[in-house]
Each structure stands twice: as C-alpha cells, then as structure tokens.
Amino acid sequence: MPNSLPVLDRFDRAILSILAAEGRIPAVELARRIGLSKSPVQARMKRLEEEGVIAGYRAILDPVKMGVAHVAFVEVRLSDTREAALRAFNKAAIAVPEVEQCHMIASRFDYLLKVRTADISDYRRVLAERISALPYVASTSTYVAMEAVKEAL
The missing domain is CATH 1.10.10.10 (Winged helix-like DNA-binding domain superfamily/Winged helix DNA-binding domain)
Structure with missing residues (x-):
C-alpha cells in the first residue's frame, strides 16, 4: 500500500x-x-x-536578532476560489519572503497567513505592496500578535 x-x-x-x-x-x-x-x-x-518521517534538518533562528520580531496573522478572502485561482494564489504567496506560513482555511475567509516583519510600518508596506497584490485577493483582515505564548518550531 x-x-x-x-x-x-x-x-x-x-x-x-x-x-x-x-x-x-x-x-x-x-x-x-x-x-x-x-x-x-x-x-x-x-x-x-x-521514509520521509524526518523531512530535514534546519537551524532555528531568533526572530528578534534577525530583525523580524513583528508577527501578524492575515485573513485573506479571494475573489475567485476555482482551482486555477487557488493555484495562482498559492504560487504567488510562496514567493513572498515575509510570509512565514500560508494555510488554506475552511472558514468565512480562504487563507490564513503568518507574516514576519521588522515592525508595524514594515508590515503595512508588505500588506500594501505584496499581500494585497497577490492574485485574486479581494480583502484582508490583520491580527497583530502581541506575544508568542507557544511556538512549536
């Protein structure tokens, strides 16, 4: 099997x-x-x-020392959710370096992104110039993380 x-x-x-x-x-x-x-x-x-159980090894970087301590979670709603639109969004989202995680969600929105930037000003720029410009983005909602209580790395 x-x-x-x-x-x-x-x-x-x-x-x-x-x-x-x-x-x-x-x-x-x-x-x-x-x-x-x-x-x-x-x-x-x-x-x-x-067997692929161990997918790889990596260094765990300190986001504060890397200058990307600001974390925002972004709900993204697409204007089109047909397969071609989803593929186009996925490919483009993967290419945005500030997007640390991108999950397709079964909810009132389509994707949840975890975005790391230097500060709120940098996040605002990334949202305006990169995330909002992704294919088929109709709207976004941002939640700024104040503290990471638990992060599995």
Missing part, C-alpha cells in the same frame, strides 16, 4: 522526540538516552529519513 504510514516503535518515537527538540544531538548521546547502541540509532535515523 503506497500511502500507508510508516510503523514507528517506541525507539523510533523517542528518537523523533529528541531530534525535534535537539536536532544537533550527537548519535552517541541520542543512543545513550534511548538505550540503544550508536549503530542501530544511526540505521533507524537513516530509515526515518528515507
């Missing part, structure tokens, strides 16, 4: 949990913490990567 989910045992889940929190942990330390030797842990990691 091509679309079946991989079978994950308790060791796989422990590896994934630790890697999600501490991606750069040495294999020897990972093995020690889950109670296996280094070779089986490395083989499991390779299998999890090949």
